[in-house]
Amino acid sequence: MAYELTDKDLLDLATGAALLGTGGGGDPLIGRLLVEQALADGCKVRVLDPDELDDDMLVIASAMMGAPTVVLEKVPSGREAVAALRRLEDHLGRQADAVIPMECGGLNSMIPLLVAARADLPVVDGDGMGRAFPELQMETFGVYGVPASPLAIADERGHTAIVATGADNHRTEWFARALTIRMGGSAYIAEYPMTGAQVKRTAIPRTLRLALTLGRTLREAKQEHRDPFDALIDALKQTPYEHGQVLFSGKVTDVSRHVSDGFTQGHALIHGLDSTGTMRIEFRNENLLATVDDRVVAIVPDLITLLDADTATPVTTETLRYGMRVRVFGISTPPIMRTAAALDVFGPAAFGLTQPWQPLEEIAN
Amino acid sequence: MRIGIDVGGTNTDAVLTAGGQVLSTAKTSTTADVTTGISQAIDLLRRQAQFNPADIQAVMIGTTHFVNALIEAKGLAPTAAIRFGLPATSGLPPLVAWPDRLVQAIAGRSYLCHGGHEFDGRTISAWDEAEVVAAIEDAVEHGIRSIAISSVFSPVNAEFERQAAELITSRFPGLYVSLSHEIGRMGLLERENATVINGCLREVAEHVCTALVDALDLAGIAAPLFLSQNDGTLMDIEYTRRYPVATFASGPTNSMRGAAYLSGVDQCVVVDIGGTTTDVGMLQSGFPREAATEVEVAGVRTNFRMPDVLSVGIGGGSRVRPDGVGGMRVGPDSVGYLVTEQALVFGGETLTATDIAVAAGRADIGDPSLVAHLDRTLVRTALDRIADGIQDVVDRMRTSAAPVPVVAVGGGSILVPDELEGASKVLRPDHFAVANAIGAAMAQIGGEVDRVFPVAPGTRDAVLDQARQEAVAKAVAAGADPSTVQIVDIDEVPLAYLPGNATRIRVKAAGDLAVTS
Structure with missing residues (x-):
């Protein structure tokens, strides 16, 4: 049920969100520091379970859009995301009753908490991606019929814009991306305005709790000198994601990265230490496909995360380097992310992959 | 001729080199005032090998003064x-x-x-x-x-x-x-x-740099003075006054660079065993591999270029005692620099890792007869424990499954076994006890570029070339001999989620100091 987040929760949440970021989504650090500041200023982060929402409540999704690398340099004022929310409320002529994360992986795990704290609104425990994805239309809200627009976007000057593209969520993404670049490469958005009833129908529930649990599990495993990967697998059994497994262990022997269309695309090769064979990871900001000798082991939207083999710290695509010793960890996604409609929007084909979708737990068997 | 000096928290080590050969070495205690310890070290060098102060062409110093000032919050x-x-x-x-x-x-x-x-x-x-x-x-x-x-x-x-x-x-x-x-x-x-x-250390830097210059003046040495930086390259004394923060990790870096020089191997794992800890790092092309994660110094998050070093609490002064379940425990507690008083072989009463090495015939230090009574099984068990501890860290540092050479340096390197799993060979070069001072003496001058470049389609090679040239020019401007400058590291990271191919490019160049030696 409803609960409040503490400083200590934030560290666990950041670790869990980095894990759910599957290599992308950006370092939650700056977001975490901003939320810590808000808590130190006496603000509260109250978390509502989706079941606690009234059907006619207005809920708005909140996020950073753009390059997380830019955020590490152009640190926000902390008011941008609230400004976007206020602009959308003005446009709609109605005040929000709660905010909801767009994306539970990476930096965007933190931005809605900042908005909740500063605007004194509850944040809904759930999100639209269940991990990290690169584009705005890749959300279960949209998959199940909620339009992304009208969307409000804001920068550190308090300058805002409204993107209204009807039900065409790809156009929302396209226009908002252009505005993001003009706003300096990172901007803050309020989008997918929806009712409490729509949240209950379209959101992936309790992903904030999921990130917290995974982060806490890693911390406690370290403290108790327990194998962190075994601990993760056990913890996942109690969540809607259910199944986690170590897909591969080895050393990174090649990383090839290039930018096209604003995405970091490329692949990494991991040479097995305990086993024979080489794993190939294809990424486009996030990790999308893991194969061993051309055999698919895991594929998007299932989660493929690389963790430091010793410390179980999640490794991002941008920090991945030759020589790192990693374990590749796979997490299965809940049914709401695996329907035909969901796979149309964020399944393998949506990323130009030719390999068919297969649930990772079925491949494992 | 050059002099290399490493000022640690406990010891000050010094070497005199000429044409890449080590002429003399000295080990003395670090003193509270900067000048005395350095002067003593230079005197010791001179006693072993007479030299004319006018023949010294450069003095290189690695020091922990600044990082210690921050950690102890003194004089900020x-x-x-x-x-x-x-x-x-x-x-x-x-x-x-x-x-x-x-x-x-x-x-x-x-x-x-x-x-x-x-x-x-x-x-x-x-x-x-x-x-x-x-x-x-x-x-x-x-x-x-x-x-x-x-x-x-x-x-x-x-x-x-x-x-x-x-x-x-x-x-x-x-x-x-x-x-x-x-x-x-x-x-x-x-x-x-x-x-x-860096800002809060500027006054300490003035004080320390002046004291270092004074120490050289006292010794009659008029040669330029350089300090070693975190990445194994040098900066001059005027630069140090302005950028003291650049010395923070020079200790482990110098000992790794010294190990590379002494062994002639530039791709290896370096095991540096001191009195209390064993520090293990990886050399790639003669430079320490850098840590990938942010480093906290005195509780502050920074992104210094720090060598990726793993430590384990095993050193020459580590206490050795039964672990209560039939085996032996080595460290992490240590008698530290008091090993020459408290270890059994020096007539003390504490069983240390050094005593174990002497009892096993690995080293001839102190009086071996004082450990002759030790139980053979006990010695073997403790030795295995030390080997396992070092082995484990070496294995974690390796970056490929292929065996790599392991170079053992530092006063406690007698503890390293002659064979280690995953090591193609174990090298124990001459002068291993003063590898850090040798690393300082042999350090290079570097130049680095780290910037976001727009990379238009088809221009990647040209952009990388531009970055390379800038790095080389920076190294030469800092005093490197142009004929020796090489690119030692290149890293490209595209800025994700943005069209336009903005790419962060880091290039590091380094070369020998442009003086004849």
Whole structure:
């Protein structure tokens, strides 16, 4: 049920969100520091379970859009995301009753908490991606019929814009991306305005709790000198994601990265230490496909995360380097992310992959 | 001839070299005043191999003075941070997330001003002179003596930082100024933190640098003085006065570079065993592999280029005792530098790792008869325990499944077994006990570029070439012999989620110091 987040929760949440970021989504650090500041200023982060929402409540999704690398340099004022929310409320002529994360992986795990704290609104425990994805239309809200627009976007000057593209969520993404670049490469958005009833129908529930649990599990495993990967697998059994497994262990022997269309695309090769064979990871900001000798082991939207083999710290695509010793960890996604409609929007084909979708737990068997 | 000196917390080591040969070595205690320890070390060198002070062409020093000053919060200058970035960045002002104790120790103040740049080089907002002057005046009123300046995306465009420095120099002479683009890389908070740390060490730096120069004057040495930096390259004494923070990790770096030089191997795992710990690092092309993650120093998050070093609590002075379940425990507690008094072989009463090595016939130190009574099984068990501990760290540092050479250095390197799993060979070069001072003596001059470049389709090679040339030019400008400068590291990271192919490129070049030796 409803609960409040503490400083200590934030560290666990950041670790869990980095894990759910599957290599992308950006370092939650700056977001975490901003939320810590808000808590130190006496603000509260109250978390509502989706079941606690009234059907006619207005809920708005909140996020950073753009390059997380830019955020590490152009640190926000902390008011941008609230400004976007206020602009959308003005446009709609109605005040929000709660905010909801767009994306539970990476930096965007933190931005809605900042908005909740500063605007004194509850944040809904759930999100639209269940991990990290690169584009705005890749959300279960949209998959199940909620339009992304009208969307409000804001920068550190308090300058805002409204993107209204009807039900065409790809156009929302396209226009908002252009505005993001003009706003300096990172901007803050309020989008997918929806009712409490729509949240209950379209959101992936309790992903904030999921990130917290995974982060806490890693911390406690370290403290108790327990194998962190075994601990993760056990913890996942109690969540809607259910199944986690170590897909591969080895050393990174090649990383090839290039930018096209604003995405970091490329692949990494991991040479097995305990086993024979080489794993190939294809990424486009996030990790999308893991194969061993051309055999698919895991594929998007299932989660493929690389963790430091010793410390179980999640490794991002941008920090991945030759020589790192990693374990590749796979997490299965809940049914709401695996329907035909969901796979149309964020399944393998949506990323130009030719390999068919297969649930990772079925491949494992 | 050159002199290399490593000033550690406990010992000061020195070497005299000529043409790459080690002529003499010295080990003495570090003294509270900087000058005496250095003078003693130079005297010891001279006693072993007479030299004319006029024949010394360069003196290289690695020191832990500055990092220790920060950790102990001693002699830190009252420091203010001024950041250009408004209206952005106000959510996390400078000194955010610093330990209160350290903020108090530097009487820290922070100011936000308009300015800074976007990722593509546009300004965020215009320079506001009145605002900057007001900030500095307020800082001065509060007793601030050192100012750290940061600006958003200053690694791409440092205009605001430079303008602020000019203003301070002309209107507020006497204040120390540190600029973030000269100190750290991308990542505003970490770069700014490093700049503030540098700022608060400026007075200590003046004091220490003057003392070092005095020590050389006393010895009659007029040669240029260099200090070693975190990445194994050198900076001159004037640079050190301005950038003391660049010395923070020079200790482990020097011992790894010294190991590379002594063994002639530049791709290897280096095991440096001191009195209390074993530090293990990896050399690639003769330079330490850098840590991939941010490094915290005295509780402050920074992005210094630090060598990736793993430590385990096993050293020559480690106490050895039964572990209660039939085996032996070695360390992590240690008698440290008192090993020459407290170890059994020196007539003391504490069983140490050194005693085990002597009892096993690995080394001839002190009086072996004092450990002749030790039970053979006990010695074997303790030796295995030491080998396992070192083995484990070496294995974690290796970057490929292929066996790599292992070079053992430091006073405690007698503890390293002759064979280690995963090691193609175990090398114990001559002069292993003073590898850190040799690393200082052999250090190179480096130059680095770390910036966001626009990379249009088809121009990647040209852009990389430009970055390479800039890095080489920086190394030569810093005093490297152009004929020896090589590119030692290249890293490209595209900025994700943005079209336009903005790519962060880091290139490091290094070459031998341009003096004949």
